[in-house]
Amino acid sequence: MDAILIAGGRANAPLSxxxxxxxxxxxxLHGATLITRVLHALQQSGVERIAVVGSELLLHALPTLDAEILFAVEGNDPIDNLLRGVERLGLPSDAQFLHCAVDLPMLTGDALCDLIHTAPPDADVVVAWTPESAFVQMFPGAPYTALQFAEGRFLSASASVMRVGFLEAQLPLLRRLAAARKSAGRVALTLLRTFHYHLAATGAPLAARFLTGRLALSSLPPIAEQLLGARLHFYLNAAPELAYDVDTEEDYRYAQAWLRAHSRYTNPSNT
Known part of the structure; x- marks a missing residue:
């Protein structure tokens, strides 16, 4: 499987x-840039080609790896960046690819390999979730936001597996979801607006259960099949490393301290 690394993230003023x-x-972070850490983890997961999509400022920071690295200049939004990565890799519509964000300082090849191996060959998209209990155990005292579902409390992982054809077919919806991704409420509202014609039977009940923490993730794949013609798979035991991203000053300071205390993660070539 090939990978697309979305590396165009920008920090707000306090974090910068x-x-x-x-x-x-x-x-x-503790002697290595984020892009170096994540690229080493991607290589160690077994991917052979990696499309890095981001600012040209990253070009001088790309490490030498056994995996082939292909670079593409970032576009206007996260979905545009995925499309640019797909184009750079020359992937056909039926190919699956691994998508990964760059702001994952504790990422390991094992964590990514685990996600890849859980992806069913017929899945159009694999969404990964980390149990809150596992995250807290690995990163005690870390800042985080968890969502309540019928199956328990989870953090969303910043890595997924997607089929190119799904990306191409669902561009308008994916762009709207990407714009709303920082707010659970906005995501729910976006889905409601998209499927307004199913509002009474599907949309409103789903949104109500989601907002009250009673939504069962297991109920969503059949709905995705019905409304989108897409095969959706949830992985509910993703490694905590996939869910720790750096969005705030507090995230950054915690990651620095955690990496200093865990020598295995100091050198990205050992992760």
Whole structure:
């Protein structure tokens, strides 16, 4: 499987001042930049080709790896960046690819390999979730936001597996979801507006259960099949490393301290 690394993230002013750069991929955490850490983890997961999509400022920071690295300049939004990665890799519509964000300082090849191996060959999209209990155990005292579902409390992972054809077929919806991704309420509202013609039978009950923490993730794949013609798979035991991203000054400071205390993660070539 090939991978697309979305490396165009920008930091807000307080985080930029602490990290020393506005481009997240160039943040240095305990001796290595984020892009170096994540690329080493991707290589160790077994992927053979990696499309890096981001600012041209990242070009000088790309490490030498056995895996082939292909670079594409970032576009206007996360979905545009995925499309640019697909084009750079020359992937056909029936191909699956691994998508990964760059702001994952504790990422390991094992965590990514585990996600890849759980992806059914016929899945159009694999969405990964980390149990809150596992996250807290690995990162005690870390800042985080968890969502309540019928199956328990989970954090969303910043990595997924997707089929190119699904990306191509669902561009308008995916763009709207990407714009709303920082707010659970906005995501629910976006889905309601998209499927307004199913509002009475499907949309409103689903939104109500989601907002009250009673939504069963297991109920969504059949609905995705019905409304989108897409095969959706949830992985509910993703490694905590996939869910720790750096969005705030607090996230950055915690990651620095955690990496100092865990020597295995100091050198990205060992992760």
């Amino acid at each position: 001042e602490v990290a020393g750069h506005s481009v997240k991929g160039l943040f240095s």
